[in-house]
Amino acid sequence: MRFMSEENVAEYSPTIKELPLDLRPRERLAEVGEGALSSAELLAIILRTGVGGQNALTVATGLLSRFGGLAGLARTSFSELQAVKGMGFAKSAQVKAALELGRRMLLAAPEDRLVVRSPGDLAQILIAEMAHLDQEHLRAVFLDTRNRVLGSEKVYQGSLNASYIRIAEVFRGAVRRNSAALIVAHNHPSGDPTPSPEDVSVTRQLVAAGRLLDIDVLDHLVIGQQRFVSLRERGLGFD
Numbered sequence: 501m502r503f504m505s506e507e508n509v510a511e512y513s514p515t516i517k518e519l520p521l522d523l524r525p526r527e528r529l530a531e532v533g534e535g536a537l538s539s540a541e542l543l544a545i546i547l548r549t550g551v552g553g554q555n556a557l558t559v560a561t562g563l564l565s566r567f568g569g570l571a572g573l574a575r576t577s578f579s580e581l582q583a584v585k586g587m588g589f590a591k592s593a594q595v596k597a598a599l600e601l602g603r604r605m606l607l608a609a610p611e612d613r614l615v616v617r618s619p620g621d622l623a624q625i626l627i628a629e630m631a632h633l634d635q636e637h638l639r640a641v642f643l644d645t646r647n648r649v650l651g652s653e654k655v656y657q658g659s660l661n662a663s664y665i666r667i668a669e670v671f672r673g674a675v676r677r678n679s680a681a682l683i684v685a686h687n688h689p690s691g692d693p694t695p696s697p698e699d700v701s702v703t704r705q706l707v708a709a710g711r712l713l714d715i716d717v718l719d720h721l722v723i724g725q726q727r728f729v730s731l732r733e734r735g736l737g738f739d
Contacts, residue, residue, distance in 0.1 A: 516544070516555050525557060539570055546598050551586030559586060563595075571632035571725070574599050602628060614649045616641075616718075619730035622649075622683060623721050630687040630723045638686040640670050642679040643718070650677050656686075665702060667709045674715050681716035685723055693724030695736055703737025 516524055525541040534542065543560035550556045563584065567573050573581070573595065582592040602625075616622050622641060630637060638656035641649060655669050674682045684706060686699075703720045710717040720731040732738050 575632035623728040641683045643681040645680040685721040687723040691725035693722040693729040700737045
């Protein structure tokens with residue numbers, strides 16, 4: 501029989517197999533679908549096993565708390581993640597690979613490409629990719645005539661100011677891909693997605709240039725921490 505000290509008892513959590521079936525992440529995924537699982541449960545499935553008396557769900561919860569959620573994990577380097585007790589090389593690689601797969605959704609095969617039907621369809625992906633950035637990045641997302649994503653690219657990094665941005669650079673990728681439309685997005689490192697006067701000014705210039713090139717600028721999204729603003733929905737820059 502194994503005896504544990506009071507310290508070990510405090511740290512110990514039941515293994516996943518010791519949990520009731522309706523609390524086990526993999527079984528819950530099979531029963532109710534991945535969309536119903538929390539980020540911690542999904543991360544626990546990726547980790548597979550726990551460490552040092554903590555099950556995978558406890559380890560996953562600790563990682564999300566330590567690094568500030570999924571956006572924080574995306575920002576964390578491989579070496580920083582590997583330095584966490586119990587992560588090691590394999591688990592760190594699994595986590596970083598899973599996050600990268602999510603990011604690559606925008607580059608999927610044509611038949612699997614995301615169809616943008618509303619600002620939220622694209623914003624949720626961009627939040628995971630851009631909310632953690634410590635500088636402003638302007639990204640262009642290119643769409644075909646069915647509003648399917650053809651690809652995306654970063655076209656600018658730095659404070660969003662119409663005086664510094666070359667509008668032609670935003671459309672270069674769209675012309676190269678023969679895109680019918682594009683959506684631009686940039687992040688606010690402060691986490692507050694409220695559009696600034698500069699954001700509105702840039703939007704007006706982009707919309708005007710798009711008309712000349714016959715490429716529709718469908719929206720300009722401002723990305724914050726778990727929030728976003730659609731300038732089109734607010735009628736800002738789209739006359």
